[in-house]
Amino acid sequence: MVKSYKKLDSASKLAINTLGELKASGYEALSVKDELRQNLIQSLQEEVNVFEGILGYEDTVIPDVERAILSKHNINFLGLRGQAKTRMARMMVRLLDEYVPVVAGSELNDDPLNPLSRYAKDLIKEKGDDTPVEWLHRDERFTEKLATPDVSIADLIGDVDPIKAASLKLPYSDERVIHYGLVPRSHRGIFVINEIPDLQPRIQVALFNILQEGDIQIRGFKLRLPLDIQFVFTANPEDYTNRGSIVTPLKDRLGSQIITHYPKSxxxxxxxxxxxxxxxxxxxxxxxxxxxxxxxxxxxxxxxxxxxxxxxxxxxxxxxxxxxxxxxxxxxxxxxxxxxxxxxxxxxxxxxxxxxxxxxxxxxxxxxxxxxxxxxxxxxxxxxxxxxxxxxxxxxxxxxxxxxxxxxxxxxxxxxxxxxxxxxxxxxxxxxxxxxxxxxxxxxxxxxxxxxxxxxxxxxxxxxxxxxxxxxxxxxxxxxxxxxxxxxxxxxxxxxxxxxxxxx
Incomplete structure (x- = not known):
């Protein structure tokens, strides 16, 4: 039996502007993987083709992707160039709810009912049910990054921001001086890294740590951030021999590796x-x-x-x-x-x-x-x-x-x-x-x-x-x-x- 939950449509975002109004609406937050799963179940039951326009994959790749989503797996698309790997990843956005509420001004797309960042927690503590709520469209919950050898920990995870420390008059020991990278900012969304083998092994290890433990380590900070992200990676088999590979611990944590192919006819x-x-x-x-x-x-x-x-x-x-x-x-x-x-x-x-x-x-x-x-x-x-x-x-x-x-x-x-x-x-x-x-x-x-x-x-x-x-x-x-x-x-x-x- 699939548990139903209350979603809010585009009309609801006009009527709900505070945390108190959100609570009164009966809104229930789901993890992004549960959200994808629930919407896929609905699409399958209603015979809606989420991956419309993807030809030649009807009996191979698309069923594999649907199984991976139902299993709530992080995904790696493995295939040669021009096999619609990135396009498949982008189309998964269609399985997200049209809008989700976030704490206004939050860098990490904080769920008002389950805040993650220091900013959101402090704001809710200060304003309570009057905490302002904004609405995030599903297209804004997709982040894509091309892996290149010059990608750094700061790009993906974050770094200390001296300008923020100076403007807020905070010591470097305060977590509020951290400038978060792409991965934390993808909280409650889909994060795609294309050509993952090109990413330096130490960066891949940092991703593995997030997948496994939810830890973020930035210049001495060790933050426990239970990030809610659907990870999707793409890779070309050629990269495994010519440029790099996926480190074993990271590969082991990817629930499904889906092989793509050229048209069979x-x-x-x-x-x-x-x-x-x-x-x-x-x-x-x-x-x-x-x-x-x-x-x-x-x-x-x-x-x-x-x-x-x-x-x-x-x-x-x-x-x-x-x-x-x-x-x-x-x-x-x-x-x-x-x-x-x-x-x-x-x-x-x-x-x-x-x-x-x-x-x-x-x-x-x-x-x-x-x-x-x-x-x-x-x-x-x-x-x-x-x-x-x-x-x-x-x-x-x-x-x-x-x-x-x-x-x-x-x-x-x-x-x-x-x-x-x-x-x-x-x-x-x-x-x-x-x-x-x-x-x-x-x-x-x-x-x-x-x-x-x-x-x-x-x-x-x-x-x-x-x-x-x-x-x-x-x-x-x-x-x-x-x-x-x-x-x-x-x-x-x-x-x-x-x-x-x-x-x-």
Missing amino acids: IHTGIKITEQEAKSANLPNVHVNEIAKLLIEQVAVEARSSEYVDVNSGVSARLTISSYENLVSSIERRLLINKEKEGTVRITDFIGVIPSITGKVELVYEGEQEGPGIVAHNLIGKAIRTLFTDYFEDPDEARKNKEKKDPYKDIANWFGNENVIDILHDYPTKQYRKELDKVPGLADLVKSQIKGLKDESLRYFLMEFVLFALVEYSYLSKHTLENGMRIDDLIGSMFSGFEENEGDF
Whole structure:
């Protein structure tokens, strides 16, 4: 049986301004962990999704977080970059009561019915039921700190404030001269430390002391402050080997360590990208589903690439930024050509290169290749991987001697010293005219993609075929100053071009 307690809504804070009025209301204070637990129980019973917008975690991470909250555990989110660890922590604020009463002027968010600080105790002793009460919104009960090596005890716990001592004419032996740090000021709230392994071990020990004993030790002061805090830490597994680790006593006091992960399906990845790339939703720019899959496949290829450090991970921000740049490439072309509407092209993917190069950590071999070349290679591999989901596998077509290779005629046409140039800023008419030069290309798409009626998609697929045939070594391509040239694989060796290994 879940015990109910009386909460006060936003209307109540207008009517209650003193401790006496608060007592008369029947208000009952809960610890922050009990508060989170009670509100989660209510949300589950009412089928309210507290973590709305967190996709791909419905059956894994979110149930783990809910169990941890029901168990009143402090939490550590462990996972690679871009796995929504901090976002999950921030969304826990939704499980706090909308408003809670605090002693007016208190640094530590003192509960008027259970004061903690010397200031609040003295004020209540002096004014009794006339003690002024303020109301704290749940958004103000969340504190977040990025752990860096320069974070000090003073930052988190506190320090002696000589200015306060002088202004109040107090000796340093008086606890009122203490300036409290972020942790005490998070009393009755949620305190998050991101990248906890980066915190110096001695600072972690201080946190362990608070978790275990409720003691705060500042320059000779030993205060017993039973702080009421929901601690949430985040950590990247890479940090355990490269920069630091969570000290064992602290780790032992964390009730639940929850492992996060990247989207388990490419379609979940698309939903996340579309949800987060809100700035890319332009009514006159159209991106088909295959192009969206290509964006997600680039991240998949990066996570398994020999050039990319798998221990660092590949953030979901790569696909989000890539999608935004892809849309911007189309928009830029429309503005240049004064066209009203535009659809995605394979050559538009050159615009996503800057979104990739800054978001992957390269191993030594990748650094030798260069981030730009690695990014081109990842796009090329994505094209190769997805191509066989829609068209006959070119490798299998080569091996099958009993059936005509559907790609051979296209390769032969280029072998007769024919080339096509697809420039980034070609207007739609010129772009289609260039693709129509290749005999049999449109018929190939029509024969393998049944029921295709969208003309824009048809031309995208025609271009898709050419770039895929490059990846399967039927054709060759070269980077022009403002676009791409597709030509014969063998003939290119004798042309004036040099193969650019960075081409996708």
